[in-house]
Amino acid sequence: MPGDNATKALIDTLNGLLADYFALYIKTKNYHWHVKGPQFHDLHLLFDTQATELFALTDVIAERVRKNGGNTLTSIGAIAGRSVIADDDREGVDAMAMVAALRDDNAALVARIRAAKAAATEAGDNATEGMADDWTDQAQQRVWFLSSILG
Template identity: 70%
Template sequence: MTSNAKAALIDSLNGLLADAFSLYIKTKNFHWHVRGPQFHDLHLLFDTQATEIFALTDLIAERVRKQGGATLTSPAAIAAKTQIKAQDDNSIDAMAMVKELAQDNNTFIAKLREVKAAAEEAGDNATDGIVDDWTDQAEQRAWFLREIMG
């Protein structure tokens, strides 16, 4: 593994970590603020998805550390690296929340594919393999959200 390939993998993993934290916060925010006829189902779905996303944060950070890298250290570091757009409007309607989370999960899937490519380039078989499971989880979240939109 070249030092450039390893550095690229660490950077890619930290970008994924930032996206995971941002997606977790947004999903949890929508869990707290959803309302309307589908409140119960969406409240539970968003909570389930947030829990799944949060569980990834430690796994991603540990992959960074196992590669000899440093993880993100603050909210500012997360904000600087994430591709997930912030949503501070707590009054958007439930379907707008669903649509936004579906798009964000697709962004997350794209980032996972970048990490997989970086892991392949770096010869990191462990990260390469585990990213497949993370991708499957993200694809399922996106699928559930798409199905709600009809």
């Protein structure tokens, strides 16, 4: 079965999602390390909690790729080439700009997760399909928390 087009498409979609999780993890840790201002303590802790959640799913997603007979990402370059999450290399980013960027990136992640779920459905991979619901819920919760900070 791993040779069929639906499974190949699922593997490709999952690797894109894996890249997004890694990129968003790094961006979230970047903001965790560099946040400043009156909400420093709360944002520092929130960003760390969210980064930990993101990183925890990288192995789960990579293992779904492997269980479907595919190969996972192998390098930072592979991650950069597949992710739709933009880097933020700026210094001195305003705390609320960080919150807004992470909100938007997590919302984009929801769309990518939904695409992975659709690909899993097409490939008949009900395990990935079910997991995608949990991944969506977690990403939507991050969007909600971040949106609530912005008012």
